[in-house]
Amino acid sequence: MEDDKVFKALADPGRRRLLDLLCETNGQTLGQLCASMQMTRQSVTQHLGLLEEANLVSTERRGREKLHFINPVPLYEVFHRWIAKFEENRLGLLHDLKQALERDAP
Amino acid sequence: MTTPSTADRSARFVYVTYIRTTAEKVFEALTRPEVTRRYWCHENVSDWQTGSGWQHVRHATGEVDLVGKVIETDPPHRLVISWANQSQQEDPAAYSRVSFDIAPRPDGIVRLTVTHEDLQPGGGMLAGISEGWPLVLSSLKSFLETGTGVPM
Numbered sequence: 199m200e201d202d203k204v205f206k207a208l209a210d211p212g213r214r215r216l217l218d219l220l221c222e223t224n225g226q227t228l229g230q231l232c233a234s235m236q237m238t239r240q241s242v243t244q245h246l247g248l249l250e251e252a253n254l255v256s257t258e259r260r261g262r263e264k265l266h267f268i269n270p271v272p273l274y275e276v277f278h279r280w281i282a283k284f285e286e287n288r289l290g291l292l293h294d295l296k297q298a299l300e301r302d303a304p
Numbered sequence: 305m306t307t308p309s310t311a312d313r314s315a316r317f318v319y320v321t322y323i324r325t326t327a328e329k330v331f332e333a334l335t336r337p338e339v340t341r342r343y344w345c346h347e348n349v350s351d352w353q354t355g356s357g358w359q360h361v362r363h364a365t366g367e368v369d370l371v372g373k374v375i376e377t378d379p380p381h382r383l384v385i386s387w388a389n390q391s392q393q394e395d396p397a398a399y400s401r402v403s404f405d406i407a408p409r410p411d412g413i414v415r416l417t418v419t420h421e422d423l424q425p426g427g428g429m430l431a432g433i434s435e436g437w438p439l440v441l442s443s444l445k446s447f448l449e450t451g452t453g454v455p456m
Contacts, residue, residue, distance in 0.1 A: 200322075224315070224316065224317060225316055225318075253320055253321075253322065256318045256319070256320040256417070258318055258419075267316075267317065267318040269318065269319055269320050270319075270438040271319055271320065271321045271437075271438045271441045271442055271445075272321075273438065274438040274439055274441075274442040274454075275442045275445070275446075278442060278446075278454050282454075282455075
């Protein structure tokens with residue numbers, strides 16, 4: 199399930215930090231990302247691997263460098279599957295409440 | 305905040321989505337107005353020949369929101385277009401560049417990569433597309449896999 203990978207990737211604060219860093223400046227190299235992370239280069243590489251597997255990070259080669267880009271598309275899919283649905287219910291409840299209250303109005 | 309320099313066009317976004325469909329259907333979904341409007345609420349209108357213009361037209365009102373030119377086309381694998389607000393169409397500096405790369409895989413899933421580059425950091429277009437592309441691409445995926453897009 200793709201959603202599982204997304205949730206698993208987001209479950210770690212280090213990986214969320216990496217996404218935040220890419221959100222601030224998109225298209226960073228491993229070296230640039232490592233400079234902002236308090237962990238070994240090896241750990242950062244592993245975290246980026248999981249993010250890439252979840253399709254939350256995409257990479258592009260530019261000459262000898264590999265640039266990392268945040269890819270928010272799976273987040274939108276998760277949003278629509280898991281959040282928008284409940285929001286819809288809530289709006290439905292408000293709509294019913296409004297109708298009920300208006301019906302009772304003098 | 306400082307005003308972004310119009311000369312700096314270094315911002316770039318790369319969006320990737322995996323869709324259970326064919327490359328032909330993805331290409332068609334990007335280039336046929338009657339299909340684009342079903343998941344994008346806009347029609348992409350052009351004859352899609354290299355050098356031709358294209359327009360991004362609001363389906364509900366017919367208003368043209370974006371314009372540009374077809375830079376490169378290789379159906380159903382690649383399409384490159386320039387991209388600017390209709391209101392800035394006379395300003396060459398306002399144009400950014402969008403590439404669609406459509407790569408089918410042996411497992412019946414297509415990898416669609418949208419690269420939007422030559423954008424001004426901090427500019428309005430960048431803010432717009434950062435919100436827009438993830439929504440459009442998840443709507444496209446949903447449309448091609450289930451027949452309905454996501455509400456916009």
